[in-house]
Amino acid sequence: MAKRFSPLARLHGFEPLNPEATGLTRREFLKWQMGGACALAAGSVGLVGPGRLLFPSPALADGAPDIALATGRPATATRAAVELLGGMAAFVKPGQRVVIKPNISFPNPPEYATTTHPEVVRELAVMCREAGASRVMILDHTLYDRTACLEQSGVVAACESVEPGMVQALVDARFYREAAIPLGVSMKSTRVMADVLDADVLISAPVAKSHSSAGVSLSMKNLMGLIFDRSVMHSRHDLNVAIVDLVSLFRPALAVVDATRVLTTNGPGGPGKVDVLDTVIASRDPVAADARAVLLSEWYGRRFEPRQVKHIALAHERGLGRMDVENLRESRVAV
Amino acid sequence: MTIKRAVQTASLGLFVFAVWGLARDSGMTGPGSTLARFFLRLDPVLVLGVDIAARALAASLWLAGVVALSGLVFGRAFCGNICPMGATLDVAGRLAGRNRRSRAPRDVVVAGPGPRRIKYLVLTGIVACALSGVSLVFFVSPLALITRLYGLFILPAAELGARAAMEAADPVLRALDAHSLLYASIPSHRFAGQLYIAVFFGTLFFLARRDPRFWCRYVCPAGAVIALFSRKPVLVARRVGEACTGCGACRRGCPMGAIPADPKTTVFTECVVCRACAGVCPEGAVSFTPWTAGAARATASASPVLPSRREFLAAGAIGAGAALTVLTGLAEGSSADDSGGRPLSPTAVRPPGAVPEPEFLARCVRCGACMRACPTNMLQPALFSTGVAGLFSPLAVPRRGGCQPDCTACGDVCPTGAIRQLVPTERLWAKTGTAQVLRHKCLAWEFNRKCLVCDEVCPYNALEFRRAEGLDVAVPHVIEDKCTGCGWCERHCPVTAVPAIVVEPMGALRLADGSYREAGQSEGLRIERRPKKRHIDPAAPVRNGGDGLPPGFQP
Numbered sequence: 001m002a003k004r005f006s007p008l009a010r011l012h013g014f015e016p017l018n019p020e021a022t023g024l025t026r027r028e029f030l031k032w033q034m035g036g037a038c039a040l041a042a043g044s045v046g047l048v049g050p051g052r053l054l055f056p057s058p059a060l061a062d063g064a065p066d067i068a069l070a071t072g073r074p075a076t077a078t079r080a081a082v083e084l085l086g087g088m089a090a091f092v093k094p095g096q097r098v099v100i101k102p103n104i105s106f107p108n109p110p111e112y113a114t115t116t117h118p119e120v121v122r123e124l125a126v127m128c129r130e131a132g133a134s135r136v137m138i139l140d141h142t143l144y145d146r147t148a149c150l151e152q153s154g155v156v157a158a159c160e161s162v163e164p165g166m167v168q169a170l171v172d173a174r175f176y177r178e179a180a181i182p183l184g185v186s187m188k189s190t191r192v193m194a195d196v197l198d199a200d201v202l203i204s205a206p207v208a209k210s211h212s213s214a215g216v217s218l219s220m221k222n223l224m225g226l227i228f229d230r231s232v233m234h235s236r237h238d239l240n241v242a243i244v245d246l247v248s249l250f251r252p253a254l255a256v257v258d259a260t261r262v263l264t265t266n267g268p269g270g271p272g273k274v275d276v277l278d279t280v281i282a283s284r285d286p287v288a289a290d291a292r293a294v295l296l297s298e299w300y301g302r303r304f305e306p307r308q309v310k311h312i313a314l315a316h317e318r319g320l321g322r323m324d325v326e327n328l329r330e331s332r333v334a335v
Numbered sequence: 336m337t338i339k340r341a342v343q344t345a346s347l348g349l350f351v352f353a354v355w356g357l358a359r360d361s362g363m364t365g366p367g368s369t370l371a372r373f374f375l376r377l378d379p380v381l382v383l384g385v386d387i388a389a390r391a392l393a394a395s396l397w398l399a400g401v402v403a404l405s406g407l408v409f410g411r412a413f414c415g416n417i418c419p420m421g422a423t424l425d426v427a428g429r430l431a432g433r434n435r436r437s438r439a440p441r442d443v444v445v446a447g448p449g450p451r452r453i454k455y456l457v458l459t460g461i462v463a464c465a466l467s468g469v470s471l472v473f474f475v476s477p478l479a480l481i482t483r484l485y486g487l488f489i490l491p492a493a494e495l496g497a498r499a500a501m502e503a504a505d506p507v508l509r510a511l512d513a514h515s516l517l518y519a520s521i522p523s524h525r526f527a528g529q530l531y532i533a534v535f536f537g538t539l540f541f542l543a544r545r546d547p548r549f550w551c552r553y554v555c556p557a558g559a560v561i562a563l564f565s566r567k568p569v570l571v572a573r574r575v576g577e578a579c580t581g582c583g584a585c586r587r588g589c590p591m592g593a594i595p596a597d598p599k600t601t602v603f604t605e606c607v608v609c610r611a612c613a614g615v616c617p618e619g620a621v622s623f624t625p626w627t628a629g630a631a632r633a634t635a636s637a638s639p640v641l642p643s644r645r646e647f648l649a650a651g652a653i654g655a656g657a658a659l660t661v662l663t664g665l666a667e668g669s670s671a672d673d674s675g676g677r678p679l680s681p682t683a684v685r686p687p688g689a690v691p692e693p694e695f696l697a698r699c700v701r702c703g704a705c706m707r708a709c710p711t712n713m714l715q716p717a718l719f720s721t722g723v724a725g726l727f728s729p730l731a732v733p734r735r736g737g738c739q740p741d742c743t744a745c746g747d748v749c750p751t752g753a754i755r756q757l758v759p760t761e762r763l764w765a766k767t768g769t770a771q772v773l774r775h776k777c778l779a780w781e782f783n784r785k786c787l788v789c790d791e792v793c794p795y796n797a798l799e800f801r802r803a804e805g806l807d808v809a810v811p812h813v814i815e816d817k818c819t820g821c822g823w824c825e826r827h828c829p830v831t832a833v834p835a836i837v838v839e840p841m842g843a844l845r846l847a848d849g850s851y852r853e854a855g856q857s858e859g860l861r862i863e864r865r866p867k868k869r870h871i872d873p874a875a876p877v878r879n880g881g882d883g884l885p886p887g888f889q890p
Contacts, residue, residue, distance in 0.1 A: 135512065143792055143827070145710065145739055146520065147360070165514030172520055174502050212800055212809065213787040215887035234786040235778060235829035265885075269791050300885035308888050 066328035072335035074119035081282035094132030096200035107148035113263035118158030176228040183248035191228035210267035218290035219255035240311040255289035287321025347422040375750035384472030387465035388697040406564030415607025420477035456650035458556035463654030473701035486707035547590035562604040572633035578620040585612035600636035667722035684731040687765035688755040698753035701727035705745035711736025733822020764851035768820030776835035789824035
C-alpha cells in the first residue's frame with residue numbers, strides 16, 4: 001500500500017478520501033485504537049480516536065466518513081466500524097438514554113443469520129456505556145415467544161454481564177404509547193415503545209437478511225420491531241411505504257448492520273443460504289447503511305442495486321437518506 | 336380445630352402453588368406439575384372413572400386406592416383436611432358467612448332416605464357410565480373441578496389484578512428504573528367458558544350458605560367412595576366423654592351435620608374430622624382418638640340410609656343411558672367408529688400427543704392443567720363444539736396462540752395420559768392438523784398485496800411463496816407434509832375475523848402408543864424444524880418468480 005492510513009489526517013481532510021481504497025491493516029487499526037486508549041489515560045472523556053482530543057465532535061462529524069465497513073470477528077468489527085465514524089461518543093453524550101434495537105425476533109441461534117449476533121449487540125451496549133450513557137436498553141418486539149427468542153438468540157446471555165435485565169422483549173401493550181407520524185405517507189400514527197419515545201438515542205442494529213416481502217430486512221425494516229401492532233404494516237398499508245414512514249418517525253442516530261453472516265435466501269425466517277462475510281457496516285444514515293449492505297452481499301445468488309429494493313428507493317426519494325453510496329465517503333478497516 | 340386449620344391451609348396452599356406452577360412463566364413447572372398431578376390422582380372417583388372408561392389400569396391407581404382405604408383408618412379426614420375443594424368451600428363459607436337465620440340442624444339420620452344418599456347415586460351413575468365406555472367424571476370429580484376453578488378462573492383473575500397494579504405503579508417503577516419489576520411480564524391467560532365456571536361455583540358457594548359443605552354432604556362421589564370405608568375409623572374416631580351435658584352445641588357447629596339428635600353418637604360416614612365439635616364443646620367432652628382407646632367407646636350412630644336397591648339400579652340405568660346418549664350422538668367423537676362419513680368438528684384440533692379421540696375423551700378429566708400450562712394460551716376448553724362428551728376438553732385455538740415446536744408442557748402435566756408425555760424428538764412429529772390457505776381472504780391471493788407473515792412465522796418452513804398468474808406478488812402455498820398444524824401462521828395472519836390461513840384437524844397423528852416419528856415417516860411426512868447444522872447449501876431453493884426476480888425485489 002503506497003499511502004499509509006492516517007485517521008487524523010483524514011479527519012482533518014488532509015487526505016483525499018477514496019471510497020474504494022482506504023484499507024487499514026489490523027496492526028494499524030490497533031495502533032490507532034491504542035492512541036485512543038492513551039488519550040483516555042491522559043484524562044480525556046470517553047474512549048475515542050485521537051481526533052476527538054483535538055476537535056470537538058461537530059468537526060469530527062464533518063470529517064467522518066458516511067459509511068464505515070469493518071471486517072473481522074463480530075465484536076471487534078462492530079467496535080472498529082463505529083470508531084471509524086468517530087466512536088460512540090459522536091452519537092451518545094454522557095447521561096443520555098439509549099435504546100439499541102437488534103433483531104431478536106426469531107428463536108434461532110446466531111448461525112442461522114435470522115438474528116443479530118449477540119457479540120455485536122453486546123459490543124454496542126458496552127460502547128454506549130463507555131460513552132457515558134445513563135441508561136442502555138436492548139429492546140425488541142419479538143414475533144415468536146419472547147422467552148424462546150431471548151434465550152435462543154443468545155443475546156440475553158451475552159449482555160447479562162454488561163447489565164442484568166438490559167435485554168427485554170416487550171410484548172405487552174402496557175409498554176407502548178400512541179405516537180403520531182407527522183411525515184407518514186400511509187401510516188399516520190401507531191403505538192410505539194414508550195422507552196424509545198423517551199430515549200435520546202436510537203441505534204438500529206439488524207442482521208443482514210433477505211426478506212420475501214421487503215426484499216431485504218436491514219436497519220429500516222428492523223424498526224418494525226419497535227411498534228405494537230406489526231400486522232397492520234402488512235394488512236392496512238403498503239409494507240414498503242409503511243417501513244419508510246417508520247424511518248421518518250424514528251430517525252435512528254446510528255445504523256449498525258451485522259453482516260458477519262448474511263441470510264441470502266429464504267429470509268426472514270430461514271432456513272436459507274447463509275454467507276459468512278465477517279463484515280459490520282455502520283452509518284449515521286440508515287438508508288446508506290442498507291444500500292451498502294445490499295451491494296455487499298449477493299441475494300438469491302445474484303447481485304442487486306439498492307434501488308431494486310423498494311423501501312430503500314422510497315426512503316431515498318423522500319429525503320430520509322441516500323442510497324447512492326457511490327457518491328458517499330466510505331472507510332474500511334480489517335481487524 | 337387448629338390442627339385442621341393448619342393442615343388444610345398447608346394443603347390448599349400447596350395446591351394453589353401447584354396450579355400456579357403449572358404455567359411455564361411461573362418458572363416452577365417441574366414441582367408444579369408433579370404436585371398438581373399428585374393432587375389430581377388423589378381423587379378416587381377421577382382415577383377409577385378414567386381407568387374403567389378407558390379399560391386400562393394406570394400405575395397411579397394405588398394413590399387413589401390409598402385415599403379410598405384411608406376411610407378405614409381416618410374416616411373422611413381427607414375431605415375435611417386435605418381436599419382443596421373442601422378447603423375452598425370452607426373458605427367461601429367463611430367469607431360468605433353462614434345464614435344466621437337458618438333453622439335448627441336437620442337430623443342427619445332421618446326416617447326414610449335423606450338427600451345425603453344422592454352422592455352414592457352420583458357415584459353409581461358415573462361408574463355405570465364408565466363401564467359403558469364413557470367418562471363423565473369431569474362433571475363431578477372434585478379435584479378436576481377445583482383444579483379448573485383455580486387454573487382457569489382464580490389465578491387468571493389474580494394475574495389480571497397484578498397487571499393492573501403494575502400499570503398503576505409504572506411511573507414509580509420507571510423512576511426507580513428497576514428492570515426486573517418494570518419489565519416484568521405478567522401472563523394474561525384467558526379462557527373460553529368462564530361463565531360456566533362462575534355459575535357452577537357461584538351456586539355451590541351460595542348453597543354452602545344454607546348447608547355448609549353442601550357439595551361434600553350431598554353430591555361429592557369421591558366423598559361417597561371414602562364414606563363407604565368410613566363406618567368405623569380405626570385411628571381418629573369422634574368420641575364424647577361423660578362430661579357431655581347434651582347441650583347440642585356440637586350439633587349446631589358441625590359443618591357436615593354429622594351429629595345426630597343424640598350428640599354422643601357420630602355418623603362416621605359423614606364426619607370429615609374437622610374437629611369443629613371439639614372446638615365448640617363448652618365441657619371439652621369431645622375428642623378424636625383411636626376407636627378402641629379409652630374407657631368410653633366411640634359410638635357410631637346408625638348411618639344415613641344408603642339408597643335402596645331400586646335407586647341404585649335407577650342411577651346405574653341413568654349412567655348407562657348417559658353413555659348411550661353420548662355414544663349415539665353425531666358430534667361426540669366418543670365412538671371408536673370414526674369412518675362412514677362421520678363428521679369431524681373442524682375445530683377439534685387437539686393438543687400434540689393427544690391419544691385417539693375416543694380414548695382421549697375417556698381419559699381427559701377436564702382439569703384444565705394443560706390449558707394452564709400452555710405457554711401461548713392456545714389450549715382452550717371446548718364448549719359444545721365437540722358435543723356434550725367433549726365439554727371442557729382442551730382444543731388448540733391457534734388464533735389465540737401457536738404451538739411451540741420445543742414445548743411439551745401439556746403432555747408433561749396431564750394427570751391421566753390423555754395427552755402423552757413426549758420427548759422432544761417425538762414431539763416434533765405429533766402433528767395436530769394441517770393449515771389451509773383461504774385464498775378468498777388472503778391479502779396476496781385475493782388482494783394482490785405483499786404479505787408473507789405466514790411464511791415468516793412458520794417454524795417448519797411449510798409455506799412456499801410462488802408467483803401466480805396475473806398477480807404481482809408471490810402467494811402462499813402450504814406444503815402439507817411439512818406442516819404440523821402448529822398454527823403460528825393462523826395466529827399471526829393479519830386478516831381479521833376468520834383469518835386467511837386456518838388449521839384444521841386434517842391429517843393429525845393420534846396414536847395411543849408407539850412412535851410418532853416412525854408413524855409420521857411411514858406416512859411420508861417431512862417434518863423438519865430446521866437444518867441441524869449451519870445451513871450453507873449452494874443449491875438452496877431460489878424462489879424465482881415469473882419475471883426472474885426473487886421475492887421482494889423489483890426490476
